[in-house]
Amino acid sequence: YLTFNNTKDYQYSNCIFFLKGSGPNELKSLDTLECFVAYPDGRWTGKGFGAEVSNKFLFKQQMSFPQPGSYRFSFIHAMRDTVLENITNLGLIIEHSNS
Helix, strand or coil, rough: EEEEEEECCCCCCEEEEEEEEEEHCCEEEEEEEEEHHHCCCCEECCCEEEEEEEEECCCCCCCCCCCCCCCCCEEEECCCCCCCEEEEEEECCCCCCCC
């Protein structure tokens, strides 16, 4: 999952990221993620508390980490503005699945 928290002053309805990953034996990946954080009418898609809105986006299922070792991930935004304001948190959640 990708977690995305923003204030209600965030000026866009979406955010686009490149997610770079690397693992053992030079295993590398690059994903492009577009997260819609507001509906066309301006309502936020996530859950709000006070001035902050939280979203959790499922973006990959049935992924495996085939080799033991360390894996590293980094985000790079792909929006037109150089600096994105009013994003308070961005994270990656990896959950074990029994399926």
